[in-house]
Amino acid sequence: MTAAEVVQALIRANEARDIDAVVALMTDDVEYENVGMGVCTGHDEVRGLLGPFYGGAERVAWEVLAQVEHGDTVMNERVDRFFMPGGKVAEVRVAGYFEVEGDRVRRWRDYFDTGALLSQLAG
Numbered sequence: 001m002t003a004a005e006v007v008q009a010l011i012r013a014n015e016a017r018d019i020d021a022v023v024a025l026m027t028d029d030v031e032y033e034n035v036g037m038g039v040c041t042g043h044d045e046v047r048g049l050l051g052p053f054y055g056g057a058e059r060v061a062w063e064v065l066a067q068v069e070h071g072d073t074v075m076n077e078r079v080d081r082f083f084m085p086g087g088k089v090a091e092v093r094v095a096g097y098f099e100v101e102g103d104r105v106r107r108w109r110d111y112f113d114t115g116a117l118l119s120q121l122a123g
Contacts, residue, residue, distance in 0.1 A: 003072050004067065004069040006025060006103055007067070007076070010025045010026075010108075011064065011078075013025060014050075014060060016060075017060055022050065026108075027101055027106045028043065030042065030106060032045075032049070033110070035114075036114040037049075057084055058083050058084065059083040061083070062080045062081070063078060064077070064078050065078060072099060072101065073100075075095070076098075077093070077096075078094045078096060090120035091120070092113060092116060093113075094111065096108070097110075
């Protein structure tokens with residue numbers, strides 16, 4: 001798989017809310033950061049962060065607006081949408097950065113307005 005294909009598979013796993021598939025696409029020592037919310041290192045910490053997002057959403061959809069690949073680095077601009085119970089939708093524009101090692105993500109950083117997303121999820 002190319003680096004872009006690995007990232008596309010990671011996005012599909014996120015949309016499926018399949019935490020096992022997500023971490024299977026990450027190295028054991030992955031560094032995942034939602035900038036402004038801290039860094040998760042390793043599969044257990046990633047599960048701890050993503051689990052509540054998946055558990056609270058009925059559906060997840062990530063629309064990739066643009067994506068570039070250079071060697072093992074992929075960057076994209078996305079709109080991430082979380083469809084909550086009761087018809088509520090939380091969405092956020094995201095700039096994502098991924099470093100791929102072999103066929104797994106070694107480093108993943110998402111840049112977005114954390115306050116805006118958290119207020120949508122809470123309100």
